[in-house]
Amino acid sequence: MVFFLGDDVKPDVERGRIPVGEVPGGIDLQSTLESGQSYVWAREDGDTYTRTGRHGGSAWYYTVHADSVVRVRQHDRGLEWEAMTDAVPILEERLRLHDDLSRIRREIPDDPLIETAFETYPGLRVTTDPFFACLISFICSTQMRAERIFSMQQALSREYGMEIATSTGTYYSFPSPAALANTTEDALRDLGLGYRAPYVIATSELISTGELTKDDISNSYEAAREDLTKFVGVGPKVADCVCLFSLGHLEAVPLDTWMQTAISEYYPECKRESYHATSNAIREYYGQFAGYAQTYAFHYLRHHHES
DNA sequence: ATCCAGGATGTAT
DNA sequence: ATACATCATGGA
Numbered sequence: 001m002v003f004f005l006g007d008d009v010k011p012d013v014e015r016g017r018i019p020v021g022e023v024p025g026g027i028d029l030q031s032t033l034e035s036g037q038s039y040v041w042a043r044e045d046g047d048t049y050t051r052t053g054r055h056g057g058s059a060w061y062y063t064v065h066a067d068s069v070v071r072v073r074q075h076d077r078g079l080e081w082e083a084m085t086d087a088v089p090i091l092e093e094r095l096r097l098h099d100d101l102s103r104i105r106r107e108i109p110d111d112p113l114i115e116t117a118f119e120t121y122p123g124l125r126v127t128t129d130p131f132f133a134c135l136i137s138f139i140c141s142t143q144m145r146a147e148r149i150f151s152m153q154q155a156l157s158r159e160y161g162m163e164i165a166t167s168t169g170t171y172y173s174f175p176s177p178a179a180l181a182n183t184t185e186d187a188l189r190d191l192g193l194g195y196r197a198p199y200v201i202a203t204s205e206l207i208s209t210g211e212l213t214k215d216d217i218s219n220s221y222e223a224a225r226e227d228l229t230k231f232v233g234v235g236p237k238v239a240d241c242v243c244l245f246s247l248g249h250l251e252a253v254p255l256d257t258w259m260q261t262a263i264s265e266y267y268p269e270c271k272r273e274s275y276h277a278t279s280n281a282i283r284e285y286y287g288q289f290a291g292y293a294q295t296y297a298f299h300y301l302r303h304h305h306e307s
Numbered sequence: 308a309t310c311c312a313g314g315a316t317g318t319a320t
Numbered sequence: 321a322t323a324c325a326t327c328a329t330g331g332a
Contacts, residue, residue: 141314144312146312
C-alpha cells in the first residue's frame with residue numbers, strides 16, 4: 001500500500017500490515033529479534049539486547065535491506081511495517097514467516113526442555129540474515145555475550161556502513177566486504193573486536209577479492225559447513241550458525257557452551273568426544289528441524305538458568 | 308583481583 | 321584426529 005503525499009511529491013514511505021492469521025504459529029518479534037541469532041536488527045529505543053530494555057513489545061525494529069530502511073513492529077500479535085519499498089517479501093524471507101511453527105514443534109521430540117521452551121516463547125522464529133553480515137556477526141561472537149556482539153555490529157555499521165537519513169532517523173547499513181577489507185586491525189580493535197579483528201579483515205578480503213564467496217559454498221548442509229570453515233575465524237560452531245541463520249539449513253545445531261551444557265543435562269546419551277560426533281547425535285535426536293529446537297532451547301536456557 | 312563470555316587458531320603429538 | 325596454550329575486551 002502506498003500513501004501519496006501530493007501530486008508532485010514522490011512517495012518515500014510505504015506501509016503495510018501482516019495479520020497474525022497469515023503467519024502460521026504466529027510471531028513474537030522481540031523474542032525473534034533479540035534471542036541472539038540475529039545482530040542486524042535494532043530497536044529504535046536503543047535498548048536492543050540490553051538488560052534493562054525488556055519492554056520492546058511494541059517498539060519499532062529496523063534493519064537496512066539492499067539500501068532500503070525496513071521498520072517493523074508488533075501489532076496486535078501481527079506485524080506493522082514501514083519501508084522505502086514493499087517490505088512484505090523481505091519480511092517473509094528474513095523472519096521466515098512461512099515456517100509453520102505448529103508443524104515444526106510436532107516434528108521435534110516433545111521432551112521437557114523443548115516443551116517448556118515452546119510454551120514460554122510462542123512465536124519465536126529462526127531468522128535469515130544476509131550472508132556477509134551473518135558471517136561477520138558470528139566471527140565476532142566467539143567468547144562474547146550477546147549484548148556485546150550486538151554492540152560490535154552496531155559499531156561496524158556506524159563506522160563502515162552506508163548512512164541513510166530519513167524522516168524517522170539516521171540509519172546505517174551493514175558494511176560491504178570491501179569496506180571491512182580496507183580498514184586496519186587497530187581500527188577494529190578500537191571498536192572492541194579484540195583478537196577477532198584480523199579474522200574479520202581476512203575473511204572480508206577473501207570475499208571482496210572473490211577468492212572465496214557465498215557462491216563457493218555448497219548447497220547441502222554438511223558440505224556447506226565444511227566449506228565455511230575456510231573463512232578465517234570460522235570453526236564448526238560459527239559455521240553451524242551461518243548454516244542455520246543465513247543459509248536456511250534448519251537441521252544445523254550450533255553447539256555453543258549453552259547447548260553443550262544442555263546436552264550434558266538433558267541429553268547425556270548424545271554426548272560424544274568431538275563436536276562433529278555430538279552434532280550428529282543431537283541432530284539425529286531432534287530431527288529435520290533441529291535448528292529450531294536449538295534456537296528455542298538456547299533462548300530459554302539463556303534467560304532461565306540457575307544463579 | 309579473578310573469572311568468564313554463543314570458540315578459533317597455531318603448534319605439537 | 322586430538323590436546324594444549326593463547327588469543328582481547330569488558331562486566332560481574
